[in-house]
Amino acid sequence: MVIVGLEATDKADATRQLAERLVAAGRVTDIETYLVAVAKREEHFPTGIEGGIAIPHAQSEAVVIPSVAVATSTTGVDFGAEDGKSNLIFLIAAPANGGSEHLEILGTLAYKVMDEDFRNELLNEKDPAVIAATLTREVQK
């Protein structure tokens, strides 16, 4: 569920590519339902944030297990951040009726993403397995 060097035309494309990973992993059942929820939340206000991050997310009945898919992108994807494209994208999927402790893990991740050193560590890493391990380690702290 980690994509290194994502190439995407726009945020819908980027979100879809990441969501496909969640489907492949059995974490999201219906990709269209989930993507509609993500797009709807993006409409509220876009999730691109200064510093090259985007954190699209949604709670949906199509989500089986609280999950995150991550992409790094050298070209970047426009998620509406004020300072340009996002190079580090976290797609968060939460079930409609998620257990709170799992949601807490997602919250911990969102919290950590605000740490610049943590972001740089992820951005500079080329091995998807190491990225997954780094994220797991950090949210377990």
Added chain:
Amino acid sequence: MKFVAVTACITGIAHTYMAQAALEQAAKKLGHEMVVETQGSAGTNPMKQEIIDAADGVIFAVDLGVKGRERFAGKPFVELGVAKVIGGDKGVNVLNDLIAAIEAGSAPLVAGSAPVAAKEEPKAEKPAGEKKKGFFGGLFG
């Protein structure tokens, strides 16, 4: 100075916690204290009334109503959308503006009357170990 904040976003999954991080970082940068109560999908971590009572100012970074707003009654405050504190120097600017308003005596005060004493002890946070036990291979499994 001492500040308290409440963060809450529509889905309660990501921005609530990103705003928490942003406000904590802003306070650290400016040499102030900041305690943040996150009102998210994973639940709320109500802060002790003593902490609120000792605060010089309050930041409500919320897209929803603040739960237990009366706890903050009488405190100088600023209220704005959760995204307004996330990214770049936004959190720092918001805090600086609040400090300036407090010093000028122009900050609005939270309406109502504060509770005399907290009758209920806030629910204790579960220890981190227990909280996360059994979750991984969770997010990346």
